[in-house]
Amino acid sequence: MAFVTIASSQERVRxxxxxxxxxxxxxxxxxxxxxxxxxxxxxxxxxxxxILGGTEYCDVNIRTLDYEYANALQxxxxxxxxxxxxxxxxxxxxKWLEVGAVLSYNGSFRNIYSTxxxxxxxxxxxxxxxxxxxxxxxxxxxxxxxxxxxxxLGAGVMISDDLxxxxxxxxxxxxxxxxxxxxxxxxxxxxxxxFGFAEAGAIGTLxxxxxxxxxxxxxxxxxx
Numbered sequence: 001m002a003f004v005t006i007a008s009s010q011e012r013v014r015x016x017x018x019x020x021x022x023x024x025x026x027x028x029x030x031x032x033x034x035x036x037x038x039x040x041x042x043x044x045x046x047x048x049x050x051i052l053g054g055t056e057y058c059d060v061n062i063r064t065l066d067y068e069y070a071n072a073l074q075x076x077x078x079x080x081x082x083x084x085x086x087x088x089x090x091x092x093x094x095k096w097l098e099v100g101a102v103l104s105y106n107g108s109f110r111n112i113y114s115t116x117x118x119x120x121x122x123x124x125x126x127x128x129x130x131x132x133x134x135x136x137x138x139x140x141x142x143x144x145x146x147x148x149x150x151x152x153l154g155a156g157v158m159i160s161d162d163l164x165x166x167x168x169x170x171x172x173x174x175x176x177x178x179x180x181x182x183x184x185x186x187x188x189x190x191x192x193x194x195f196g197f198a199e200a201g202a203i204g205t206l207x208x209x210x211x212x213x214x215x216x217x218x219x220x221x222x223x224x
Contacts, residue, residue, distance in 0.1 A: 031092035033100070035197070035214035039084030039207015042106050044128040044158060074121055077111040084207045090136065098136040102152065102182070104206055105129055123161070130156035130180040130205045136187075146189045152182035156205060180205045189214070 083106065090100025106128040111120045132154035140147035158176045185201030199210040 029218055032217040032219075033090045033092065033098065033214055034217075035086070035088040035090075035212055037086045037088070037197070037206075037210050037212025039086060039104070039210040041208040042084035042104075042128075042205050043203065043208075044106050044126075044156075044205060073115055074112050075115055076124070077113055079108055079110045081108045082106060084205065084210075086206055086210070086212070088134070090134065095141060096138045098138070098148075100134055100136070101154070102132045102134055102206060103130070104132065104180075106205075126158060126160040128156060128158040128205075130154060132156075132180045132182055132205065134182065144190060144192060148184075148187045148189075150182070150184040150187060150199075152180070152204065152206070154180040156180040182206045184210075192216070 084104050085106070086102050086104040088100055088102040090098045092098045108126045110124045112122045112124060113119065114121050132152040134150055134152035136148050136150040138146050138148040156178060158178075160174050160176075182204030183202060184199050184204075187197060187199040189195045189197035193216055194213070195216065196213050197211070200208075202208055202210065
């Protein structure tokens, strides 16, 4: 937001010395963009667990009698993930530059079963929320096609049922705060007002690969 304000101020200063009565148009009209996307393999705070599977590998140093007893009575089912569900808004302030932010959600779900009758004992659920301000650099722009790279840095929170194997409960609520980082090496969008896009070569909380659609809004040009 500060960057957009500075850019707008520079435009006003540029034409402040022009004679009154003359109509001068901006060299580049500001453009608003809205996107909805789905990211695959996002890096959340439990990313190693989702890749390696299970939680036992991180408990090898803290195993207790309670842990061994609980582990003998229950076993974990398949892990299901929503991927990263993203909603973003950006402003194109230059032909090659867009600034904006992304709101994203990632959830993973797994049932814990009883070894006696294979019934569901409880569930292991994790919910991650991220807010990521983003800068997008377009290095190829045409009327229908744009190619770009982007970088984002923000913050997030993950709420989970942590496997603690305490005396009172198998699960305890755990809340973790941390950074949200997204680096995208290659992105391409195809379309004008309505467009589809795909991003690859990325790493971060929005996904290693992302696909989605968006809508661009160009305000009516005004002279001043």
